[in-house]
Amino acid sequence: MDTIAWKIKKHQGILVKWLEEEAYERNHSLGNTLENHVIADTERHHYQLIYMGWSGVKFVYGLLFHLDIKPDGKIWIQQNNTEMLIGQELVSRGVQKSDIVIGFRPEYMREGTGYAVA
Amino acid sequence: MDTIAWKIKKHQGILVKWLEEEAYERNHSLGNTLENHVIADTERHHYQLIYMGWSGVKFVYGLLFHLDIKPDGKIWIQQNNTEMLIGQELVSRGVQKSDIVIGFRPEYMREGTGYAVA
Numbered sequence: 001m002d003t004i005a006w007k008i009k010k011h012q013g014i015l016v017k018w019l020e021e022e023a024y025e026r027n028h029s030l031g032n033t034l035e036n037h038v039i040a041d042t043e044r045h046h047y048q049l050i051y052m053g054w055s056g057v058k059f060v061y062g063l064l065f066h067l068d069i070k071p072d073g074k075i076w077i078q079q080n081n082t083e084m085l086i087g088q089e090l091v092s093r094g095v096q097k098s099d100i101v102i103g104f105r106p107e108y109m110r111e112g113t114g115y116a117v118a
Numbered sequence: 119m120d121t122i123a124w125k126i127k128k129h130q131g132i133l134v135k136w137l138e139e140e141a142y143e144r145n146h147s148l149g150n151t152l153e154n155h156v157i158a159d160t161e162r163h164h165y166q167l168i169y170m171g172w173s174g175v176k177f178v179y180g181l182l183f184h185l186d187i188k189p190d191g192k193i194w195i196q197q198n199n200t201e202m203l204i205g206q207e208l209v210s211r212g213v214q215k216s217d218i219v220i221g222f223r224p225e226y227m228r229e230g231t232g233y234a235v236a
Contacts, residue, residue, distance in 0.1 A: 011229045039157060039164045039231050050164075050184075052196060059222040061197050063181065066168075078170060104177040 007073035007099070008045070014093050015047045015067055015075070016040050022049055022064075034060060045069040068103070074116060076103035088114055122185040125191035125217070126163070132211050133165045133185055133193070134158050140167055140182075152178060186221070191236060194221035205233055 016038065023036040034053035041047070049064040065086065066079040075095060080086050087100050101116045102109075110117045134156065141154040142219050152171035159165070167182040183204065184197040193213060205218050219234045220227075228235045 037162070037164060039159045039162065039166070040161050042161075044155065044157065046155060046168075050155070054224075057224050059224075061222070063202045066179070104179070106172075106175050107179075112163070 004071075004073045008069055011069050011073060011075055011095060011099070012040075012042060012045070012047075014044075014090065014095060015069070018089065018093060019049050019065070036064075042044070054058060074099050074101055076101045078103045080104070122189075122191045126187055129191060129193055129213060130158075130160060130163070130165075130219070132208065132213060133187070134160075134201050136207065136211060137165060137167050137183070144169070154182075192217050192219055194219045196221045198222070 019038045019040070023038050026032060026036040033055070034051045035106055036049060036051045039048040039050060045068055047065075047067045047069070050062065051064065052059070052061040054060065057061075062081065067086075068076045068078055069070070070076060075090065077086050077100065087102065088098070088104070090100055091097055096105055097114050098116050101118060102108075107117055130144075135155045137158070141156050144150060144152075144154040151173070152169045154167060154169045157164070157166040157168060163186055165183075165185045165187070168180065169182065170177070170179045172178065180199065181197055182199055185204075186193055186196055188196045193208065195218065198204050205215070205220065208218055209215055215232050218233050218234060220231070225235055
């Protein structure tokens, strides 16, 4: 039987591994000049991938992903500024579809998608 | 004598306390409908204050502050999307001016400010 604490730990591991792989790939992609950073607050359960760096004299900063793990163990996708389908990615890494909430969509748009409404 | 490990710990404590106070104040300010969240990755040493929530059917998300503590113990202000003078705030909380870098400004603009260049 899965306890909630176990589920949070499992989801935390999946998120950090995925974000670290994304950061590595982006940092090593051809022509990349920016630094991609994983931010993982494993106490408050906020997880991000951000980038920053210089483009000439201009400082560039942006957020790619922000995900939360809620106290019930569900993963909320709060921001996705890429064309990647994060839900599918997480399912392929072992997260149950019913444990994923597309947080940035209104509830009526979460219905009928197979993902959780809340 | 201050060791670097001690300085990192001290700066971490100051940053988290300040960000938690900022979040509390904003979450309890009159008319606020958004959630302000501290994100503190005390392993990779990234520190943020972000906000999110709903404005009608529109999801609102934004970053207020992003600061890093570098391996030498210095605090780099990477983003400040407020009118607050973070450098002054940190100095008033016990950070040495020479331990603060305004990371989002080009180096030539960091000179002569009293803050560190790098």
